[in-house]
Amino acid sequence: MIKNQLDDIEIVKPPINVLHIEDVPGDAKLIQLRLSEANQKCNIKIVDHLQLAIDLLKKHKFHVILLDLGLPDSQGLDTFNRLQESEKDTPIIILSGLADEERAIKSVSLGAQDYLAKSLIDTQLLIRTINHAIERHKLLSKIKEMEYEKFQTEIKNQFMTKATHELRTPLVSIKGYIDFILSGKLGSFHEKQRSSLAAVKRNTDRLIMLVNDILDIKRLETETNHLNYQLFDLKKTLDLCIEDMQPFLDDKNQNIETKITSDSLLIKGDETRISQTIINLLANAIKFSPENSKITICIHDLEDTIKFEVIDHGIGINEKNLKKVFDPFVEIKKPSYYSGSGLGLNICKHIIEAHGGSILAQSAGEGKGTTINFTLPKKRVVFSEI
Ligand SMILES: Nc1ncnc2c1ncn2[C@@H]1O[C@H](COP(=O)(O)OP(=O)(O)OP(=O)(O)O)[C@@H](O)[C@H]1O
Numbered sequence: 160m161i162k163n164q165l166d167d168i169e170i171v172k173p174p175i176n177v178l179h180i181e182d183v184p185g186d187a188k189l190i191q192l193r194l195s196e197a198n199q200k201c202n203i204k205i206v207d208h209l210q211l212a213i214d215l216l217k218k219h220k221f222h223v224i225l226l227d228l229g230l231p232d233s234q235g236l237d238t239f240n241r242l243q244e245s246e247k248d249t250p251i252i253i254l255s256g257l258a259d260e261e262r263a264i265k266s267v268s269l270g271a272q273d274y275l276a277k278s279l280i281d282t283q284l285l286i287r288t289i290n291h292a293i294e295r296h297k298l299l300s301k302i303k304e305m306e307y308e309k310f311q312t313e314i315k316n317q318f319m320t321k322a323t324h325e326l327r328t329p330l331v332s333i334k335g336y337i338d339f340i341l342s343g344k345l346g347s348f349h350e351k352q353r354s355s356l357a358a359v360k361r362n363t364d365r366l367i368m369l370v371n372d373i374l375d376i377k378r379l380e381t382e383t384n385h386l387n388y389q390l391f392d393l394k395k396t397l398d399l400c401i402e403d404m405q406p407f408l409d410d411k412n413q414n415i416e417t418k419i420t421s422d423s424l425l426i427k428g429d430e431t432r433i434s435q436t437i438i439n440l441l442a443n444a445i446k447f448s449p450e451n452s453k454i455t456i457c458i459h460d461l462e463d464t465i466k467f468e469v470i471d472h473g474i475g476i477n478e479k480n481l482k483k484v485f486d487p488f489v490e491i492k493k494p495s496y497y498s499g500s501g502l503g504l505n506i507c508k509h510i511i512e513a514h515g516g517s518i519l520a521q522s523a524g525e526g527k528g529t530t531i532n533f534t535l536p537k538k539r540v541v542f543s544e545i
């Protein structure tokens with residue numbers, strides 16, 4: 160992932176625009192001559208005062224700056240510090256005289272890309288140093304950007320986990336009191352009071368479910384060793400999941416057909432997590448399909464993988480949303496009676512990927528049903544040691 164991001168960095172195409180800050184005309188001329196001999200075309204702009212360079216950099220972009228530390232309006236490390244403070248986006252190479260080599264080395268430790276002793280410069284060395292400086296600077300900027308993004312995501316995650324933890328305790332307590340009141344142990348109440356309390360209970364349950372789902376995702380994301388591997392029969396697990404979902408199937412008069420290629424399918428994995436995935440997929444198929452419809456579940460024992468498929472004849476998913484459905488809190492326009500927080504499939508994706516597998520949504524379009532399948536690699540769930 161990081162490698163891919165770094166691969167995106169473009170290599171600079173000639174001409175290379177060079178700003179040379181130098182007050183000694185002979186030294187400036189020499190660099191100009193060296194660059195004119197290079198086989199990579201360079202445009203060079205020379206200024207003899209630091210302030211002129213700072214003003215110019217506000218208006219023009221350069222690929223690289225060549226800097227002499229001793230200038231009429233600034234001397235030594237101060238020259239480098241002032242330039243770097245006003246211009247962070249351009250790599251700086253120090254061109255040092257014999258007397259200020261030590262300061263040039265110090266500048267590199269403060270952020271200059273490189274330094275060259277003026278007396279040793281030849282064309283090849285100069286052009287190679289310029290190219291390296293540009294590449295290194297880009298690479299470092301990209302790494303800094305990525306680190307910053309990582310830091311921000313971490314802060315967001317920590318906040319989310321802390322906030323959801325803090326929410327959970329009072330919610331569970333509210334639920335306890337509502338259940339207690341609804342049990343009638345505090346006295347009886349009339350029907351309107353009961354139905355209002357029942358609405359409070361329903362919404363509290365939804366909130367608790369949401370908080371639990373968020374905490375679950377955080378756990379799946381952060382704990383690498385969260386799977387509790389055991390040997391189990393996927394076919395039996397599926398039967399138990401169907402049994403759990405039977406009341407919801409009956410509610411909509413939907414029926415399930417199973418197509419399984421072998422009698423038993425012993426696999427190694429986290430049975431609770433795989434059950435959770437199957438239940439999430441079944442719950443979606445039930446929720447997003449009409450009454451009296453059929454849901455088909457197939458398990459294919461293929462050469463390298465076990466493929467698990469849930470096929471429904473419901474509202475379908477249009478093409479541009481097929482990938483999005485696995486993102487957390489995904490919002491696909493749908494009638495309000497399909498309630499849910501949009502975390503179920505994200506949880507499934509985490510679980511299946513933790514088993515080394517992948518999950519995919521397919522649909523011929525809106526109104527044309529949906530197939531969600533996940534595959535588990537046999538070398539992990541069948542042939543591996545637990
Ligand atoms: N079988 C399906 N048919 C049509 N759309 C689906 C199906 N499964 C998922 N989707 C779409 O993908 C979205 C994300 O699904 P997901 O299971 O993550 O969330 P949810 O069911 O809305 O809420 P939750 O599972 O958290 O209760 C759904 O809101 C729905 O728009």
Ligand SMILES: [Mg+2]
Binds near residue numbers: 439442443499503504
């Ligand atoms: Mg769902």
